[in-house]
Amino acid sequence: MAISEKDVKHVAWLARLALTDEEVQKFTQQLDVILEHAGKIAELDVENVPPTSHAIPIRNVFREDEVGVCLAPEEALLNAPKKENQSFVVPRIV
């Protein structure tokens, strides 16, 4: 196995996903297959190949430091489940 149920639970917690025991089992098996497939790369010598983060060789896409138009606050808050004082309301943090 390339991944354990414990790993899956940990990753689920990091992503704030509540998984049932059945789901943990199911995803452990599926992720194992995926990781095994991705693991094939370890069979190759990639010593001199730089890690690829982007498939297309584009560099330096920048913008000028200019101020544009922003959303009106009521638009920004349109989908907020709760609002107060023109702000998003979030439940207690600690």
Next chain:
Amino acid sequence: MEFESIIGLEIHVELATKSKMFCACSTRFGEEPNTQTCPVCLGLPGSLPVANEKAIEYVIKSGLAVGCDISLYSVFHRKNYFYPDMPKNYQISQYDLPLCVNGHIDLDMEGYETRIGITRIHLEEDTGKLIHVGGAGRIAGAEYSLVDFNRAGVPLMEIVSEPDIRTPEEAKAYAQKLRSILLALGVSDVSMEKGSMRVDANVSIRPKGSTEFGVKTELKNLNSFRSLQRALAYEIERQKKAIEAGEVIVQETRHWDENKGVTSTLRTKEYAHDYRYFPDPDLVPMEFKSDWIEKLRAELPELPDERKQRFMKDYGLPAHDARLLTEDKPMGDFFEETIALYKGDPKFVSNWLLGDISYYLNTENLEIDETAITPRHLADLLRLIDQGVISGKIAKEIFPEIFETGKLPQVIVEEKGMTQISDESEISSIVDLVLQENPGAVKEYREGKERALGFLVGQVMRLTKGRANPQLVNRLLREKL
């Protein structure tokens, strides 16, 4: 047992760009909540970030100013975690390919010099601002919180020092020096009060001579240079006492309470610091050409250390004065502009700036460019003293009025009739009067009590409301006695 402390600072600085790091929203401070947001900085689905070139330039210039190597290839990473002030649930930051590495800042500790290494400088985005409701506004005990995303996405530069700092004083000096460099570069307004400069300190202690590191704690809520120094001094003592009592130091984040003067465990939800950094697929890598970096290097303005050397050489100032005047760019500019107008003794100008003016600025918590006083005011005032129109004492007296009203010194002096009396016959008659009225003091002086002279001078000053020329009063009194 003798301990030494090991301190490293992580300093976050908001860059003074007009627009945010990855979108065109304004970065203006102090606006109404959620008036400066857009789909990108709110993390709405389908929005795409584009990097602000100016912010990248600012970071590279900062790196060059502190002797960093600039990376010719650099990448933005996603730092994944959940917190309500961060709309995307990841922060765009940098990981193993930061813009700048391996710099340093040299500190003149007046007695010894020390070099503090800079591990790295990277660029990221700021988070939103939380306002806690209930629980006296502190996060612990709050019922709920309000989020304002105006600050979310403002370019944030993080400067990480090596653990080369050994005392709270060095920590303060390092942070101040860094601030003065960034101020000279004009890349940020670096205000601890407004939160555009935020300092976190890592500190551990170890027996002197040991080469291993002890367990460190991280200090937060250091809102001024003074609290940085105080918090570190407190925390070092706390760790010493704990170790001497056989306790174990726990690696944790501690909150500095400025009023109580103590640090305490910061209660937060347990975090697995497992950020799963990965290159942001929405942002393409950056590649810089050496000649572009050299062009930026050539554009660097005069930095505080260079300016300090020049002030010592050109104006003959002592190192102490030169350092203080160049720590703060507006202060150094004010000094030079005053000299240009006044054309007198630079040390005289320095004494006034570092004495009465700095005292006033500290008391009122103002920067020199936030008051009504201009170099012309100071130049005129010093000239009035040189010409004997007013005494140094009168000059000090009218100072607050200059600050508050911006009136020129000669105008205030005339309005208040504060011109110094340098007319010998006028002072002479007052001296006579004082001698007549104080036979006791006269007798004491003649019996050899030098102190009595001071009393008599004081009497003359009282009668002339401080306007008599002190040298003249002294001379006339001695002659007549």
